[in-house]
Structures are given as C-alpha cells and as structure tokens.
Amino acid sequence: MSAGLLRNSFKGAASAAPFFPTLLDQIPNAIVIFEADSQQLVYVNPAAESALDLSRKSLEGHNFHDLFGDNLQLGEMIHEVKSGQAPAQRQELLLHSLPGSIHQETIPAHVVIALMDDSDLMLMEWFPIDQQLRTERDERVTQQVEANKELMRNLAHEIKNPLGGIRGAAQLLEFELPEKGLREYTQVIIKESDRLQTLVDRLLAPHRKAHVMEYFNVHEALERVRSLVLAEFPKGLKIVRNYDTSLPDILGDREQLIQAVLNIAHNAAQALSVEIEAGVAQIELRTRVARSVTIAKQRYKLALDLDVIDNGPGIPADIRERIFFPLVSGREGGSGLGLTLAQTFVQQHQGSIACDSKPGCTHFHIQIPYRRQEKSE
Structure with missing residues (x-):
C-alpha cells in the first residue's frame, strides 16, 4: 500500500484504497499510520479517533508529534524501527492527548511501533493497559450492585404486606379513640407508613413498568x-x-x-x-x-x-x-x-x-x- 493511496483514504477517497483502510477500520485498538521521514499523518482508524477524541478531518495536516508531543520514549522506538535495529518495538509508556481535544489526560498504554511493507510508512498501535483492569473492576461492581438490588427488592416485598396491615390497623384505631388529641399518634403511624410505602414503590418501580x-x-x-x-x-x-x-x-x-x-x-x-x-x-x-x-x-x-x-x-x-x-x-x-x-x-x-x-x-x-x-x- 503506497503512501499516496493511504493519504487519499485519509482525505476520504475510499475508492483509492478500498481494502486496507477498511480492514484497519474494524480493528478495536487505536492505529495511526505516518510517513517515516516527514512523520506526516496519512491514516487514523475510528478507534484512534475515539481515543484522541478528534475526528479524522480535524487531524488532517498534523504530523505524528502533534498527537503526543515530544515523547522521548516514543521517539526512541520510532528511531530504532526506522533505522532497522528492530522490525517492531513494543513498550508500555505514558501517552499525552492532543492539545485541543476534549478529554486532555495522560494515559498509560501498551504501544507498538512497526515499519510497514512500504518502508516509507510506519504504523503505531496502542491500547490502554488499564482497560482490562477497568473491565474486571466494572464487572465486580456490577455484580455487587445487582446483589444489593436483589436484596432490596426482596426486602421491599417483605415490608410491603405488613406495612399495609400497620396502616390499616392505625386507621381503625383512630376511629375507636375516645380523645381527639390521641389521634395525633395514629396520624404519625399512618404518615410514616405512607412514607415507607412510597420508598418501597420506588424500589420496585423499575421492574414493574414495561419498556417503551x-x-x-x-x-x-x-x-x-x-x-x-x-x-x-x-x-x-x-x-x-x-x-x-x-x-x-x-x-x-x-x-x-x-x-x-x-x-x-x-x-x-x-x-x-x-x-x-x-x-x-x-x-x-x-x-x-x-x-x-x-x-x-x-x-x-x-x-x-x-x-x-x-x-x-x-x-x-x-x-x-x-x-x-x-x-x-x-x-x-x-x-x-x-x-x-x-x-x-x-x-x-x-x-x-x-x-x-x-x-x-x-x-x-x-x-x-x-x-x-x-x-x-
């Protein structure tokens, strides 16, 4: 794949490179391709657009160092691959987002730098190394939250029936009280029962209503x-x-x-x-x-x-x-x-x-x- 074809694909001329960029578009890891000498960007895949929080169009005209600044470790990796010291380099390092992107942050990532078949082009692929840890953590949190929700739903059902009985008994008692002043206490029971009933209904509501x-x-x-x-x-x-x-x-x-x-x-x-x-x-x-x-x-x-x-x-x-x-x-x-x-x-x-x-x-x-x-x- 020549630099010219990839550059055309970067500018949106999909017919110029119908297969290769399309294949890279499907890869979930972020990928950018740049010229080995000028380090001008010629292609970014959708995963890289998402990781950088910038569109492909907004990246036109940028070179590789515009993306991550003067990262010495990254520069050394590129130099070793370009000079033929190694066909590819893999390393874990910190990447800084492009100035002007929405989410400016430092990301620990696993980075691969490789020389493509066309020796004028180099490829960089990266993915956050904390992604798997975050996925595992989210899974644990989800399981814990689901267990809590199940507990609360069961508890709500257990509370609901006796709560209705307490409220009904308080209403009957109110009618039998000889002094109106004593009804203040039954009203407390009724109002607190209503408050708890509202709380129970809110706990059960998401599982009652059908999705529209x-x-x-x-x-x-x-x-x-x-x-x-x-x-x-x-x-x-x-x-x-x-x-x-x-x-x-x-x-x-x-x-x-x-x-x-x-x-x-x-x-x-x-x-x-x-x-x-x-x-x-x-x-x-x-x-x-x-x-x-x-x-x-x-x-x-x-x-x-x-x-x-x-x-x-x-x-x-x-x-x-x-x-x-x-x-x-x-x-x-x-x-x-x-x-x-x-x-x-x-x-x-x-x-x-x-x-x-x-x-x-x-x-x-x-x-x-x-x-x-x-x-x-």
Whole structure:
C-alpha cells in the first residue's frame, strides 16, 4: 500500500484504497499510520479517533508529534524501527492527548511501533493497559450492585404486606379513640407508613413498568431535563449545552433515559447550593459518539457518550465508591435511590454509567450502544 493511496483514504477517497483502510477500520485498538521521514499523518482508524477524541478531518495536516508531543520514549522506538535495529518495538509508556481535544489526560498504554511493507510508512498501535483492569473492576461492581438490588427488592416485598396491615390497623384505631388529641399518634403511624410505602414503590418501580422502545432524539430528551431543573433552580444556575447535533436517533425508552439524566442533574443542582447562591453554579450536558466500544464484554460499533458535569464540591470520599448502592446518599434527607434508579435504567439499555468526582468537578459518564430493532412490515 503506497503512501499516496493511504493519504487519499485519509482525505476520504475510499475508492483509492478500498481494502486496507477498511480492514484497519474494524480493528478495536487505536492505529495511526505516518510517513517515516516527514512523520506526516496519512491514516487514523475510528478507534484512534475515539481515543484522541478528534475526528479524522480535524487531524488532517498534523504530523505524528502533534498527537503526543515530544515523547522521548516514543521517539526512541520510532528511531530504532526506522533505522532497522528492530522490525517492531513494543513498550508500555505514558501517552499525552492532543492539545485541543476534549478529554486532555495522560494515559498509560501498551504501544507498538512497526515499519510497514512500504518502508516509507510506519504504523503505531496502542491500547490502554488499564482497560482490562477497568473491565474486571466494572464487572465486580456490577455484580455487587445487582446483589444489593436483589436484596432490596426482596426486602421491599417483605415490608410491603405488613406495612399495609400497620396502616390499616392505625386507621381503625383512630376511629375507636375516645380523645381527639390521641389521634395525633395514629396520624404519625399512618404518615410514616405512607412514607415507607412510597420508598418501597420506588424500589420496585423499575421492574414493574414495561419498556417503551422507540427511536428518539437524545437532545430533545436532554432539553426536557434542562427545563425541569431550571424550573426548580431558576437563579444562580447555568446549564450548558455541549451537543453533537450530528448524532443519530437512539433506540430506547425515552422516559427512562430522561429520568436517569434528571436524577443525576437534580442531585448535582442540590449539591451546588453554595455555588448557586454565589451565582457561579454550572452543569454541562455533553453528547458525543463513541466508536468501537466494549460494554459488559459486548462489542458495539457505535455508542452514545452522554456526560453530566458540574462544578460543585464533589461527592464525599467515604461514599464515592458506593454512590450507586441503594439507600446511600451524601445529602441529609436524601433517599439514596436517585442514582440507583439511574443505573438501573441505563443498564436496562445495555449501557454503563460511571462517576469521577473531586472538589470542583463531578463527572457522570453514561454510555449507551446504538442498536437496531427489527421493524414489522
């Protein structure tokens, strides 16, 4: 494959290189190809676009060092391969993202540098070395959360029947009391029974309602979330839209997704009380497309990346690892069910939800795969 053909493919002329770039497009690891002498980029695959958080078009005109800066270890690997000291080099090192990308970070990665059949071209392939560890951790967390949910569902069913009996007995007792002043105590029993009944209903609700699957515009759903939060917090809070308007409609339960994002955004707004009072509170709603993603060991070509980011005080460290567990809340008077329900709704869409929090920034990341539905004639 010549440099000219690959460069044409980089610019979108798929007919110039119908097979090779198409083959690399299917590889889940990030790959870039560049000229050995000028180090000008001639090709990036979709996985590299996703890893760099930049489109192929935006990378046109860049050279290899624009991607990762002056990385000495990477430079030595390229020099050894280019000079013929080794046909390929493999090494674990730190990669820095391209300046101007959305997620600027340092990533520990396993990197391969190789000379291609055309000696004018070099290939770099990389993947995060913490990917497997993260997958295993997510699997353990998912199992633990599922066990907790099952426990809470069983507990809710066990509470539900006697709770109704307690409330009914309190009502009958109220009618038999000779003094009206004593009815204050039966009212306490009735009101507390109603409160517990509401809590039980919320625990059981996600498993009762049938899914209403349809194609819908995710941004219309986010606009509804935005209007609901701003209606409750009209002053001192700014909700920033950061949408990729090219996203296709997604297949899912619109109301469930709205509720999931609303639970997260509402929690964020409540945590921003100090910032709201100072007039500096901000929540960002961001959407992007992710390519070649793995969720719960299932590979998907495309997925929706949905982020809710706030500039609040952060989640308390002592509950940070347990925020999706039922009845865990960092707010006094909170039920601890909002994030549990959000996680349930996202998982029912074969998606994943994660949180990264520190003082000044809490970032919830939702990923939902794009799936196809068989349509009846």
